[in-house]
Amino acid sequence: MNFFDRAAHYIARLMGHPAAFVLACLAIVIWGALGPIAGYSDTWQLIINTSTTIVTFLMVFLIQNTQNRDSHALHLKIDELLRALDAADTRLVDLEERSEQELERLQEHYKRLAGEPASHAGTGAQAK
Numbered sequence: 723m724n725f726f727d728r729a730a731h732y733i734a735r736l737m738g739h740p741a742a743f744v745l746a747c748l749a750i751v752i753w754g755a756l757g758p759i760a761g762y763s764d765t766w767q768l769i770i771n772t773s774t775t776i777v778t779f780l781m782v783f784l785i786q787n788t789q790n791r792d793s794h795a796l797h798l799k800i801d802e803l804l805r806a807l808d809a810a811d812t813r814l815v816d817l818e819e820r821s822e823q824e825l826e827r828l829q830e831h832y833k834r835l836a837g838e839p840a841s842h843a844g845t846g847a848q849a850k
Contacts, residue, residue, distance in 0.1 A: 730787040
């Protein structure tokens with residue numbers, strides 16, 4: 723795992739902790755309490771706007787990295803389960819790489835199977 727992946731994983735875990743939420747709420751309360759002292763000036767508003775924009779901008783990349791990694795790991799696990807089951811429809815392996823039209827065809831196929839009586843529906847392996 724490279725530096726960015728390690729840092730993104732660590733920061734994502736840290737930011738998902740309840741203490742991070744409490745700290746963010748505390749920062750907003752402190753900022754709000756400083757409003758009367760700062761005279762509710764443009765600078766006072768600019769501080770919260772700029773800081774939240776920067777944090778949001780950076781967190782988008784960290785969250786996307788974490789979700790991509792988690793999604794990839796989940797796909798690999800599901801692919802392995804599909805490969806390990808004899809009755810599984812292995813057309814579903816790497817499904818995320820398929821076109822929208824292919825996904826729609828498969829969805830219709832499984833809708834039809836779900837509508838058939840269980841004794842006639844068969845398994846995915848038989849429907850290939």
